[in-house]
Amino acid sequence: MLKKIRHTLLAAAAAGSVGGTALAATPMTLQDYLALSGPAPTRHVPYGVAPSQFAELFQPAGAGPFPVAVIIHGGCWTREFGGITQMRNMAGDLARQGIAVWNVEYRRYDEAGGGYPGMYHDVATAIDRLRTLAPEHQLDLARVVLVGHSAGGHLAQWAGARARLPRSSPLYVADPLPVPVVISLGGLADLRHEQALIKTSCDRDMAQLAGVASAARPDIFSDTSPAEMLPAGVRTVLIHGEHDTIAPLRAGQDYARRAIAAGDAAEVLVLPGGSHYDEVAATSPCWAIVAAQIRKALGI
Template sequence: MKTRLLLLAILFPALVSAAPMKLADYMALNGPAPAARIAYGAAPSQYVELFVPHGAGPFPVAVLVHGGCWTEKFGGIIQLRSMAGALLERGIAVWNVEYRRVDEPGGGYPGMYQDMHAALDTLAAQAGDNRLDLDRVVAVGHSAGGQLVQWIAGRARIPATSPLHRTAMLPVRAVVSLGGLADLRHERELIKASCGRDTPELAGQPSPARPDVYLDTNAAELIPNGSHTILVTGELDTISPPRVAHDYAARARAAGDSAEVVILPGASHYDEVAASSPSWPLVAAAIERALARTVHADLLKGAASPAVR
């Protein structure tokens, strides 16, 4: 690990020359206005922001899901416009998702997860009119949003008895988790210490029909699911330390999925989402690498099909 960090410092000296970003720096982030705001429900927080590059398309899509400790207090969708603008410049469309958090009516369990379903259903419905390529989709989430995008990848494994179960959905197999807090069971003490969130807020209360609340909410319970996850974490992240990324990657690999870890030298929890941060080249490279895997997977699928010559 030390050798890898040293190599990154040599290749990207700016990564270790700037002071790590703080919460106030994160809260000040912003970016270009979206091309459209699209509602996927009636609640004020049930909408997405759409950003589309210039050109004919169809364009690959980054589904952005903000963090903020699952609460309204720490912003979210506006701050991710920083990434959205930078991804636009790379020819990537952005589906920037707002959702009901635990301190909003209908948020928490099951509403927060139902919002993810609805946002992705709306993406599938809107793709043709907006030149979006549904074969090239990567879900990118920060902190609490990392938990949600890692959960998205495993939606097909949700038990049929759960209110979150779906029989048809847009598959998302490429995930970039930026300082994600995805393992609700194993990291519940860290989540409490970092965000002040208790399990019932994020996973609901147990019931006779649902005695284990983690089975339909915890990304680590929904593997293997055929996904590739890139876990990106700042070296100095204290909200979701590098150990969390390594632990989840090991668990995913042991289950049969693929995962990799990228540690951002000298970076905090907030550098992970800022296009203005020296860490951005490594974050952008992870997103583009994840999208490239979707192309490769699609080519393999086509090669295996007798209908393709």
């Protein structure tokens, strides 16, 4: 099935279009990504006292209730490579399509309180904060999708699986907001098996992302790596650019095989002509594929 999907999309690439949309002639670069921007959010919502503990709400025009896309930026878990500002590009486009967007910022490994466990606490707290915002902003929390890019793909997949966390984990919460679908855009989610890839692509060591082992927590991946938390009980859509060298297609395929073997639903899609950065740019021709998957996940 994975080969069939890939071959179908690559054939469309050769024809010059997917779903009637012309494909990118030149894959986006890091510089193109860093130049992305979008409209100002409807509301800036702090969920903690640290500078990076906030999220942005993009509320569509008109009357709700609105389905919600929670988007989590990447950037190799560091402040160095942009983040929430670039994600406003896709947030603005989704809001124009009638989808409320919750654009999450969090403390990265090189910020005070970031890494393990703070980074995970931030993502979880931000997502669960939607419950308090829903009545005022007409948010339909029965229709929520998590969308994460790169390092944010890891955090989105982790958030989708956190109901599986053991009570012994410092990251455990009793009643996390349930999310039925996670869309990972060039995600780096299997911390244990992709250590070499994460080191090559992001120059990150596992202690920066997953903490250090202790007698109480001998396996640092048990509560940080989504691949160790399967089955998560969610459907995962793993989308990779054809030319993504940071999180190549093989990484998504390997994760999908593990998820399916554990009993979860998972599928892999390729963005023909796309890079690691076309995955999150509403200005890229590849966006038609990504946006269609978000609408599908929300029942639109």
